[in-house]
Structures are given as C-alpha cells and as structure tokens.
Amino acid sequence: MKNLIDIMQMSTDELQVLIDTALDIIANPKKYAEACRGKKLATLFFEPSTRTRLSFEAAMYELGGNVIGFSEAQSSSAAKGESVADTVRTVGCYADIIAMRHPKEGAPLVATRTAGVPVVNAGDGGHNHPTQTLADLLTIYREKGTFDNLTVGVCGDLKFGRTVHSLISAMSRYKNVKFVLISPEELKVPRYIITDVLEKNGIPYEEIASLEEAMPQLDILYMTRVQRERFFNEADYMRLKDTYILTPDKLRTAKASLSILHPLPRVNEISVAVDDDPRACYFKQVLNGKYMRMALILKLLEVNV
Amino acid sequence: MIIGQIKDGIVLDHITAGRGMEIYKVLGLDKLDCTVAMIKNADSVKKGKKDIIKVGQVIDLDFDVLGYIDPGITVNIIQDGKLAKRSHLSLPERVKGIIRCKNPRCITSVEQELVHEFRLADREKKIYRCIYCEHEAPKTVE
Numbered sequence: 001m002k003n004l005i006d007i008m009q010m011s012t013d014e015l016q017v018l019i020d021t022a023l024d025i026i027a028n029p030k031k032y033a034e035a036c037r038g039k040k041l042a043t044l045f046f047e048p049s050t051r052t053r054l055s056f057e058a059a060m061y062e063l064g065g066n067v068i069g070f071s072e073a074q075s076s077s078a079a080k081g082e083s084v085a086d087t088v089r090t091v092g093c094y095a096d097i098i099a100m101r102h103p104k105e106g107a108p109l110v111a112t113r114t115a116g117v118p119v120v121n122a123g124d125g126g127h128n129h130p131t132q133t134l135a136d137l138l139t140i141y142r143e144k145g146t147f148d149n150l151t152v153g154v155c156g157d158l159k160f161g162r163t164v165h166s167l168i169s170a171m172s173r174y175k176n177v178k179f180v181l182i183s184p185e186e187l188k189v190p191r192y193i194i195t196d197v198l199e200k201n202g203i204p205y206e207e208i209a210s211l212e213e214a215m216p217q218l219d220i221l222y223m224t225r226v227q228r229e230r231f232f233n234e235a236d237y238m239r240l241k242d243t244y245i246l247t248p249d250k251l252r253t254a255k256a257s258l259s260i261l262h263p264l265p266r267v268n269e270i271s272v273a274v275d276d277d278p279r280a281c282y283f284k285q286v287l288n289g290k291y292m293r294m295a296l297i298l299k300l301l302e303v304n305v
Numbered sequence: 306m307i308i309g310q311i312k313d314g315i316v317l318d319h320i321t322a323g324r325g326m327e328i329y330k331v332l333g334l335d336k337l338d339c340t341v342a343m344i345k346n347a348d349s350v351k352k353g354k355k356d357i358i359k360v361g362q363v364i365d366l367d368f369d370v371l372g373y374i375d376p377g378i379t380v381n382i383i384q385d386g387k388l389a390k391r392s393h394l395s396l397p398e399r400v401k402g403i404i405r406c407k408n409p410r411c412i413t414s415v416e417q418e419l420v421h422e423f424r425l426a427d428r429e430k431k432i433y434r435c436i437y438c439e440h441e442a443p444k445t446v447e
Binding site for chain 1 (some may be wrong): 325408410412413414415416418419426427434435436437438439440441
C-alpha cells in the first residue's frame, strides 16, 4: 500500500496490522516518540477541518516528525487556479507524506499520480474519508473486541455522509454483520452502496425511518450530522437538519452494551445529556483516530519500530 | 437494396438497429473522403433488425468506444475483397475520454484537463462508474 484513498484498498489483514500497531502505540507511546524523526507531513486542506487536520498533525508530532501545510484553499496556490496535480507535485518536493482534504470528489486520487510521496485522503467531498473509518474501526474493536456478529445502525444523513459509506463497505467484510439504515427518505444511502456492497455480498440490511424502532436491536449506533455544506438548497437543509436527535429518553430501549459513535462535529443530533452515558464513545473515537493515523503514517513511510 | 462490396475497408455489422447514426458520429465518419455506407434496419437472422456501416478504407478504430456504445457489434476488416479479420466486441473494463462525468462535486468538473475515465462496475447491467467520484456514467455518448 503506497497511498490510502479508499478504505477498501486495505484488506482485513492489513487493517488488523494497523489496529495492532495502534494498540501497541497506546500501550507503549515512548517506543514510537522518535519513529519519524526528520520526516515531514504536509497537510493540504482545501476545505476547513478542525479534527482531522489537528489529528494528523498531532499524530506526526507524537511520532517525532514535523508538519507543514495549509488549512484552507485561499492560502494556497489553488486560489490562483493551480491544479491539484501541480500543487501536490510541488509539495511532494518538500514533504515525505501528504494528507489531503478537498471539496471535490476524486481530488486525492488525482494527487497520487504526481505527488511522488504517499498520499492519504483526508476527506474528498461527500465521497470517501478513510482515516475516519480507521478511527471508527479501532473504536469498535476496542469496545467490542471483534468486528463479527454485530448489528450496526447508521443514522442521519446517509446520502452525503461519506463516513457512513466507508464504514458500511469496511464492516461488510466481517462475519454475520447486519446493517440498519436509519434516515429520512431524502437522505437514504445511495443506491450503489445497496447494490454494489450490501446486496452483492449478501449482507442483511433494513432501511427504516424511525430511530426508536431500530434502537433495541443495535450493538453499534453510528450517528451523523446533516451537513449544510453538502446541500445546494438551504431550504432542504433546514427541513432535514433536526430529523434525528439522540436523547437519554430515546436510549431507554437500547442495549446496555450499545456503543454510540459519531464522526463529529455534532450540531444537535446528540444531546449533550448523552455525553455522560457510558455507552457514548464519540470522544474516545477522536483519540482513536489519532492513534490510527499514527499507525498509518508509520505504515506508509515504511518505518519499522 | 444493393450496396456494392468493398475491396479494402471495414464493415461494422450487427449494430443494434437505430444506433448506427450514433456510431457514425462518434467515429467521425463524416470527416472521411472515402465511400461510407450507412444501412439502417437491415434484416438480421440473429437480431431481427440491425444497422450496418461500410467504410471504404481501413481506419484506426477505438474498440473500447465501439464496445462501450454497442458491445454486440462485429468488426470485419476487408483486404483485397476478402475477410482478413473478424472481431467480436465486448464491454471494455475501462473507458477513457468518451463519456463525461455529470457529478458537479467531481474533481473533473473543475479541472478541465483531466481525462474523464470510467470503470465497468456491473457487466450484466452495463453500469460504469467514474474512477474519481464513483458516480454512475450517463447512458449515452455526447
């Protein structure tokens, strides 16, 4: 693996190696503190992000490396009309690895052609966000100890929610996994996810509109935000944004072993009253994301510790 | 109706009836100086009706383009009045520069020099997806 553009590039064995590395980093952080000494990560964020960019940067610093980059397109040559290919070709002369977020789908794939160094997709429009999926998977693994035999509910914006698409694809490779797809009609999961991923692999799933109805059977509840930036029409966003709000009351029928995940940032889809519930895992997910990014950087830079 | 045999050239046979004109345009046959015959709705044992195109010289053909538009086409290369080569087409695994991605969120919508490229996602349903954004390809060639 030279780049990470789509989580499905990684086999389940490769994923397990990354998870094992992350678990070792958690157990022995000092062992990794100098692993990337002298290496530079470039964070090219053509679209705003707090969590993902800082997570990548924290990951590189904790490995003893350095970070260069920009956090919005306006502060890069993209504002002057430079192509993605030219930008990364230039940055590839300065950095050993690139993490790239771009509002246009497929931009990181274009970047791999000219960068000359490993490229990690840090989110491309509504398409893929593989390192968020790495965070999600480590969280599920740490909470459940397995990826098998789980009923996974995904709730909210399943149409534009790139993290949902990647998570469904990644989890569909494990044994006896069932999906409950909870969304309003307008934000249902794209048809190709149903046909190409779920139906093609014989994965059981149901599509329903009621979170309350789905709740009792779930082992994992993956909440998502309705993303304003994905709508061309403000009226549609306003109509749909409050469809699902998770409250302690709605959790009354949930399993005691439920794990609640959210890629964050949240707006109001999870009440802050849920934060103290032991089933809430979304802030653990943030930390897990950093560990998985550390493991990924090591893997792509072929650093053995 | 009788159309004369060609000595050196190409016969595109078994074109789905009604698609001959599309292929004529996509291959740019209107720009050729040689004889070109377009036969519509010819009788076909296999298909009932078919279109046929005869070109009076051997030209370079992009089999991926032809295969994408109409995978049932048979390409016959004629040399000295005899059949020199016959090829049966199929859906290509990749198509480059033939169709354009319509997804406004795709990187190809802003970077004009990127070649639009699609991969075959489902052979049975003839579904192609953009390699950049996975959007389904439009069904017709522009």
